Amino acid sequence: MGRTRTVGLPGWLYVPALVGAVFVLLPLVAIITKVDWANFGTLITSESSKDALLLSLRTSAATTVLCVLLGVPMALVLARTTFPGQNVLRSLVLLPLVLPPVVGGLALLYTFGRKGLLGHALEVMDIRIAFSTMAVVLAQTFVALPFLVVSLEGALRTAGQRYEVVAAGLGAGPTTVFRRVTLPLVLPGLLAGMVLSFARALGEFGATITFAGSLQGVTRTLPLEIYLQREVDPDAAVALALLLVVVAVVVIALARPDRREP
Amino acid sequence: MSLELGARVAERDVDASFEINTGQTVALLGENGAGKSTLLAVAAGLLRPERGRVVLDGQPLLDTDNGVDLPPHRRGVALLSQDPLLFPHLTVLDNVAFGPRSRGVPRRDAQQQAEHWLSQVGALDLAGRKPGGLSGGQAQRVAIARALAADPRLLLLDEPMASLDVEVTPALRQTLRGVLADRTAVIVTHDVLDALLLADRVVVLENGRIVEDGDTRVVLTRPRSRFAARLAGVNLLAGTWTGDHVELDDGGVLFGMAAEPLPQPGDRVVATFKPHAVAVYRDLPQGSPRNSFGVRIDELEPLGDLIRLRTEQLSADVTLQAVADLDLTPGTWAAFSVKATEIDVYRLA
Amino acid sequence: MAFPPPMRWDEAMNLRTRVISALVVLSTSAALTGCGSSDDDKTSAPKSETLTVYAAASLTGVFTDLGKKFEADHPGVKVTFSFGGSSDLVTQIQQGAPADVFASADTKNMDKLTADGLQGDAPENFASNTLEIVTPPDNPAKIDSLDDLAKKGVALVICAPEVPCGSAAQKVEEGAKLTFKPVSEEQSVKDVLAKVTSGEADAGLVYVTDVKAAGDAVNGVTFPEAASAVNTYPIATLKDSKHAALAKAFVELVLGTVGQEALAGAGFAKP
Structure with a gap:
């Protein structure tokens, strides 16, 4: 079998590429070396860990579903x-990418909290968001939505509107165009966005x-559990x-969009 | 009257309008940037002109004076461009069935219709394939079937064969000829064969204005615009009829044969003659023939066993031997000479 | 994935200029303040020394004041603090952080240090802290005793049992034979306080010193059962300290009259 020959990369480029890869992978290796393998099973199957x-x-x-519905x-x-004002809006929508998550949490508190902007309205409707699983989903959606x-x-933008124009010329209304042309064409991008959102969440x-x-079991997600366990039991953390890490890798691998050219 | 299309787009300096009878196919000709695609875009609803009117079968699709502007999907106007743009995620059959399904035809029936149209364009064997694996000619056939399956009241074709290999063009042109026979259609093209074989009528655009509009054969045999003349492969010079000869606009005098309807002195006329009627000399000949021009050769283009010499305005077909004998290369000066009996003079409408 | 349109050239230049100027500012200020460990004992005069104190977050206010006092008493000496969760600080010291003194919020974390033999002199207890109920200023759930925390409908926030304030809360809960149904078990006492000051929680269990520090933002409710869970604060110099004498002097300041008065002022009790 012959292999297609492409324009080669400059040789020096491999050095920073390798350094970058090591920089990302070494901390993962460091974690693995720190794992207490003898008790690994017990540590991750405790009631609180499973929860x-x-x-x-x-x-x-x-969160991923919510990101799709809104994003x-x-x-x-x-x-x-x-x-x-579209460009301004775009920048604002991306704000959670640079906002420290803690600030995001505060912002949500000032919005949905008991004394927040919507607090009174929510109270009237007897909806209590703080300390609920819903609050976790809202917090995760806030930070994950920009990725999608x-x-x-x-x-x-890459797909362009040419196919949509053709579809409209064939008599397809906006909803049909969206469902049968736009969405299928950007499916790989949508899947990538969903994976990123899920991973971020x-x-x-x-x-x-x-x-x-x-x-x-209500609001203590895995990262919070890790942070808490670190106080008492670094091995468990x-x-x-x-x-x-394993869950994230599995999810990304499973949902990796097929890179076939259209 | 089936189609009435008129638009003014200041940004692109287009101001043109024409009408098409039901079942008629019009070839829209003109230089690049003359405004052909702009008119198609207005008809398809992809471009909203400052002022415009598109009426199809009595139904206004666009009427800026009365605030009518139907969205593209409600116009019944299908646009076929040089890029087939088949939906890459659908099979050929589903691509063709797209139009019917968008109209609410059940899946089964839509696919049957798709099969019908695929066989009409000779592409039924491709039904199960994905567009990615098709050749340019195959894809364009499918695109034609897809456009027809949508049952458009008006079909717009924007250089449908421009990006295809020369070998597949004749067969596809034949297919289009069958398809366009009884359809109301507008085809933008640069190819004289397209105009001759596919269109009943020719409309020529120059700088956004219509400069010629008439029966295809008449326009191509008696072109009145430079573009139509070049398309028809003839030389064309404009001027004023004196009763005896033509006073050319760029100066000079031309003697030719006035054609019916005979021009009156003072009428605007065009004089046309075929490139192979031109005799080429290295220096201006003495005496007859009277119609001689000093020209600078811009380009040499092989044309069968002849060479076509191009100057800024004129073309002459000469033998290879003549080119060698006269030592003609781009940039050299030569004399073109045409017998008066080879020149037709038409009155401009 | 694709990100928004790439920067224009002039934007990129602008960014470059900004990055460079930021770097210049950073490096200049670093040079001016003598950032880093440039004050080596051997090369520089003994009068410019830096004492590094690792202390529990609850000591932030008191220790900052004591540090200023110490600098005034020892010309040429600079005291820098690293405040944080006691267990975080222990982990950092175990990993070789250059601390001279460590003040923990509980004996458990100090024990981790001594178990590794990292302490200089033996740790000494210098203060204690007890729990107090904290509510928003208007006390919406009308809490005035420990029993009230177990009432239905009270949004109670406490520390997770894994952290010192949480284990103290658990002790109090068990001692009083109550069953709390907290809506959240927070990571730190500051998180508990934040949930109460923001009004999300009706009540929380924090340290007396935290209530004092929060001032008008909260309402404190003392309860007698708090005596069953007293948190003791130990302090110790570290074996690897390069400023052993200064470290010892700082510990003495904390244990002495001045230190004890300051601690009492912040609400701490005697050990």
């Missing part, structure tokens, strides 16, 4: 329409601890950290 893992998976999945329309509006919006908007810590609190 934390399940809660993390549940809330991250819910897909946002990305479409940003990519397919023009209106005054950014990757989907990029995919939409899985690792979310700061906004959650600030906004949602920490209670086993390391074991859980490895578990978190």
Whole structure:
């Protein structure tokens, strides 16, 4: 079998690439060397660990769904329409990417908290968000949403509108065009955005601890459990950290979009 | 009257309008940037002109004076461009069934219709394939079937064969000829064969204005615009009829044969002659023929066993031997000479 | 994934200029303040020494004041603090952090240090702290005793049992034969306080000193059962300290009259 020959990379480029790879991988190796393998099973199957893992998976999945429901329309509006202030809006939507998560948590508290902007309205409707699993999902969505919006908007811009124009010419209304043309064409970008959102939600810590609190089985996700266990049992914390890494890697591997060219 | 299309787009300096009878196919000709695609975009609803009116079968699709502007999907106007743009995620069959399904036709029926149209364009064997694996010609066939399956009241074709290999063009043109026979359609093209074989009528655009509009054969045999002349492969010079000869706009005098309807002195006329009617000399000949021009050769282009010499305005077809004897290369000066009996003079409408 | 349109060239230049100027500012200020460990004992005059104190977060206010006093008493000496959770600080010291003195919020974390033999002189207890109920200023759930915390509908926030304030809360809870149903078990006493000051929680269990420090932002409710869970604060010099004499002097300041008065002022009790 012959191999296609491509334009080679400059040789020096491999050095920083390798350094970068080592920089990312070495800390993972360091974690693995710290794991107390003899007790690994017991450490990660304790009641609190299982609760934390399940809660993390549940809330991250819910967050991903919420990100899709809110983020897909946002990305479409940003990519397919023009209106005054659009660039400002885009920057603001991306704000959670640079905002320290703890600040995000505070912002959510000032919005949905008992004394927050919407606090009174929520109280009237007898909805209590703080200290609930809902609060965890909101905190995770706040930090994860930009990832979905950014990757989907990029995919939409790359895909362009030519196919949509053709579809409209064939008599397809906007909804049909969206369902049968736009969405399938950007599916890889959407999947990538979903994976990123899920991964970000899985690792979310700061906004959650600030906004949602920490209670086993309700709001104490895996990262919070790791942080807590570190106080008393570093071995358990390391074991859980490895578990978190493995879960993230598995999710990313499973959902990795097929890179076939259209 | 089936289609009435008129638009003014200041940004692109386009101001043109024409009409098409039901079942008629019009070839829209013109230089790049003359405004052809702009008019198609207005008809398809992809571009909103400052002022415009598109009426199809009595239904206004666009009427800026009365605030009518139907969205593209409600116009019944299908646009086929040089890029087939088949939906990459759908099979060929589903691509063609897309139009019917968008109209609410059940899946089964839509697929049957798709099969029908695929067989019409000779691409039924491709039904199960994904567009990624098709050749350019195959993809364009499928795109034609897809456009037809949508049952458009008006079909717009924007250089549908421009990006195809020369070998597949004749067969596809034949397919289009069958398909366009009884359809109301507008085809933008640069190819004289497209105009001759596919269109009943030719509309020529120059700088956003219509400069010629008429029966295809008439326009191509008696072109009145430079573009149509070049398309028809003839030389064309404009001027004023004196009753005896043509006073050319760029100066000079041309003697030719006035054609019916006979021009009156003072009428605007065009004089046309075929490139192979031109005799080429290295220096201006003495005496007859009278119609001689000093020209600078810009380009030499092989044309079968002849060479076509191009100057800024004129073309002449000469033998390879003549080129060698006269030592003609781009940049050299030569004399073109045409017998008066080879020149047709038409009155401009 | 794709990110928003790439920066224009002039934007990139602008960014570059800004990064460079930031670096210049950073390096200049580092040079001016003598950032890093440039004050080596052997090369520089003995009069410019830096004493590094690792102390529990609850000591922030008192120790900062004591540090200023210490600097005034020892010209040329600079005291720098690293305040944090006691267990974090122990971990850092175990990993070789250059601390001269360690003050812990509980004996458990100090024990970790002595178990590794990292202490200089034997640790001495210098203060104690007890729990107090904290509520928002308007006390919406009308809490005035420990029993009230177990009432239905009270949004109670306490520390997780894994951290010192949480184990103290657990002791109090068990001593009083109550069953708390907290809405959240926080990582640190500051987190508990934050949930109460923001009004999310009706009540929390924090240290007396925290209530005092929070001032008008909260309402404190003392309860007699607090005596069953007294947190003792030990302090010790570290074996690897390069400023052993100064470290010892600082510990003496904390244990002495001045230190004890300052601690009492912040709400700490005698050990």
